[in-house]
Amino acid sequence: MAPVIRTARERAREELTLEIKREARRQLADEGAQRLSLRAVARALGMASSALYRYFPSRDDLLTALIIDAYNALGDRVEEAVAKSPADDPRAQWRALCHGVRDWARENPHEYALLFGTPVPGYAAPQDTIAPAARVPLALVAVIRGAAGRLDLRAPVRPLRGALAEQTSALVAAMAPEVSAGVFTRGVVAWSQLVGMVSFELFGHLVGSFDPADAFFAHTVEEMADFVGLP
Template sequence: MSTSSRSAPRREKARAATIDEIKLTALTHMRETGTVDFRFADIARAMEMTPPALYRYFADRDELLSALIADAYNDLGRVVAEARDAVPDEDIGARFLAVAHAYRQWARQEPQQFALILGLPVAGYAAPVDGPTTEAAQRAMSQLSSLFVQAIERGVLGPPRLRDVHPVIAECAAQKNEHLATAIPPETFQAMLHTWSTLHGFAALEAYGHFDWIDEAGRDALFDGHARLAAEVAGIPAPNTARHD
């Protein structure tokens, strides 16, 4: 093996390590400042680099933001999938609760990443169309929708409490069904959106400190009831097993 061929993997590893360090530095900056915005100069200063040196790794701030957003979605998707898969496959109700609790816990533990992907858009940033952020978002959000599909396929999904569907939502459902092996009825598609927005609303309020006036045990109980109510309204079956947090 030539010297040049041996050095290539070393260069690739060094480059990957620097990219990871840049992303970690950006996340640390966001955590310390309580914001999801930053300048290249901020990151370069923290790493004792010159701003132009960062352009060897990212074309601009937006490319770095896109990488951070994709990482955040991937992390959320991993956490939620691990929680879901730790529950018996046949207990869809308990799997739903596991997903809900994992979503909430991730938002509490990673408020900056949560804000980065599900908070106010970063000023001046536009995600690339059909880029890594879109793919990562679809993978993360599919962890919840897959439970509805599974419940449909097993014949255990009940009718949602609200069944009147606006034509625009019905059209959205039809577009999604073009890419699914199992069709999701419009009223169930609407219930999925209701469920996600319900869980997200609680997670956002808590992540940004609006429930701090309730102690942790109270918030745990409140969220568990919140998630169970969302599941019941959406037609998700009740869990067969008791949940142990």
């Protein structure tokens, strides 16, 4: 393993890397990813802009690092919210998860936009992001798994056919064997609905209709809990 005592150089490098990300995150929160400027970050840190390239080979790499941090911040928040909920109350956990996502998004709109808005770089999500990105979806299926056997579907799930049945059964076998394929797809539907609704609110698509979205959001969270059959 790496030694605990590093050379002065290595410690300085690690510290500066953190400081750069900290300042970049500040500017991101202030002005959005669009206006995040390497030169401005360097200026705020009192160093030459060229020196920054020793730590992040390009602006996109800095953004990727911020994306990973944001995914982890959201993951921490949501996992903690779920953990604080009663262990035997899947609906309370569901509520905590959904409201955790929304609250975090409203507190960090630019970071949320970085995760779920238009992808900034050339469409290719680096490999390092997929694990942090999976945390909230995994927490969501964990909540559903915790309710397995007690699920109560008011409306039966339509049968899965052909390619969808194959895709779903592979996924279910890998990550939620105690849950039926139909319920699993409903979980994915609810996840996309949650992100769609939060994006609507943050991106201003609800201004003419449910402008203070609190009541609508709370209601929809319950409806989607019913949709996946949570007790």
